[in-house]
Amino acid sequence: MLRGEFLLVRRGLTPDDVRKSTDALAGRALDLPELAHARTVAAYVSMGSEPGTLALLDALRARGVRVLLPVLLPDNDLDWGAYEGAESLARVRHGGGRMALLEPAGERLGPGAVTTADVVLLPGLAVDARGMRLGRGGGSYDRVLARLERAGADPALVVLLYDAEVVDRVPAEPHDLPVHAAVTPSGVRRFR
Template identity: 75%
Template sequence: MSQHTGDPRGAHPDKRTLRREFLAVRNALPEDDVRETERLVAERALDLAELATARTVAAYVSVGHEPGTGALLDALRARGTRVLLPVLLDDNDLDWGAYEGASSLVRVRHPGKMALLEPGGERLGPDAVLAADAVLLPGLAVDGRGMRLGRGGGSYDRVLARLAAAGAHPALVVLLHDVEVVAHLPEEAHDKAVDAVVTPSGVRRFN
């Protein structure tokens, strides 16, 4: 896995600069690689003990050149796992709804943001995530300590804070491309390490 520090100039760029760099690399990935990544990441993730034993998994619908989650969502649902998907609220917090298959998703355009596929059924409330045995987190990168670089909207910071406040400790798993696992990322006081990263080449766990 890459030992890239996130900055080719050797300095310590802020997270905004890093996000632009990681997004540029991700967006340049060939479509064939993105499709193959979806298949491999689903395969690796389904073998995780944390997902195999989970009754409820909070996940998300991938966008752009993120490692695709469609195959994984369907496989989890097929084996009887309850899958929750996020609904973006006006304040960037997340509500949740149950995943009932690809046909149950609706495309929602949020002002000033990209269109997202969200569950079209009943809204379960922001606290629904507290029932999850595992939470799949989107991200742009993760480092050798398990520190995750998100997109900067703060939605999942709120989710993680909600889990911590309730004393809930689901397994935290991020899905990434291989090149997005790096040696070191900047962190802030509110940042929380994930338990594992799944990439096409395998699973890496963090302490």
């Protein structure tokens, strides 16, 4: 029910709202010390009314950062590919054609490629005061976070959100891991 409420608010955003937030979000994120020193960043291409990521991806790439983007697998796990600019993305339909994602069209690097990242930028619908992230419920990023933990990898975990999506509390399961920071158009909130 909570996911539905956040999605409903996002659906009410205009393209202009999303565009303004995208520019502000990219600026805030690029000021993060974690991103300033990152050699590899695992990120994602925003879809619909999610806070926009393409400006951030392009800015990271212009800095010489290796950007990895997810490729959704049939079991909802994620493979990874390198971002080589917007022209390197292909629109791929999933879920019997119900959902279209922009994914890297080049070589697949395997699900373990994310363990090389210095920073992982996570999608989400909300984050709470403990740093617990509410995702869309598909479990893809739960698998990514578990893979990082099993590998002993310790990248900075950063969720990209709108300002109103930083809330007091979201439901959390025992396996959920908190993020280190949330970036919104108006600022950065740090956890743990």
